[in-house]
Structures are given as C-alpha cells and as structure tokens.
Amino acid sequence: MKEPRSPTLGEIKELQEWNDRTGIEDFIVSDYHIAVFDKYVSDCPGYVGKVMMVIWGDIDITDVFIWRDNKLTKVGDDEWEDIYLDITMILLV
Secondary structure: OOOOEOOOHHHHHHHHHHHHHHOOOOOOHHHOEEEEEEEEEOOOOOOEEEEEEEEOOOOOOEEEEEEEOOEEEEOOHHHHHHHHHHHHHHHHO
C-alpha cells in the first residue's frame, strides 16, 4: 500500500492560492484533511506523478489535484480528457 504524507508548507500555499482564485470560502488548513501521494501511478495507462487529495469537511466533499506545468490543478472531467490525450500522444510516438 502506498502511504500518503502531509502537505508541505509550499503545497499548502499553492492550495491556498487555488482556493483564493476560486473564491469558494475562507481557507483554514486545520479544518480539512489533506494527503499527498508523491509517486502515484494509475493501474492502467493514465497519470503518473504527485497527487493531492483534499476532504473539505464532509467525507462526500472531496477534490483531487495534480501538478501540470508546475501548477496545482484541480482534476475534473476536462482535466482527465487532457491527461488521456497526452498519454495517447505519448503512446503513439
């Protein structure tokens, strides 16, 4: 089993900056559960790299973030489409 770690101060700052851009609510790191997986590898052709998971209070309110072009990015439907497109292009080369 891969063990997550707590976020670094720099990663917390990146998450704070992301939250400030979204304007959702005040960000108080102690209110949330945050785990970082440094060497995530999916079980099929997919994403490889650092992943951050945030539970925003209730267990059913979660977000997953990755770093694309050295920028913290929330993973959503469009993001996965971009990742799979990138992987497809790599596999075709």
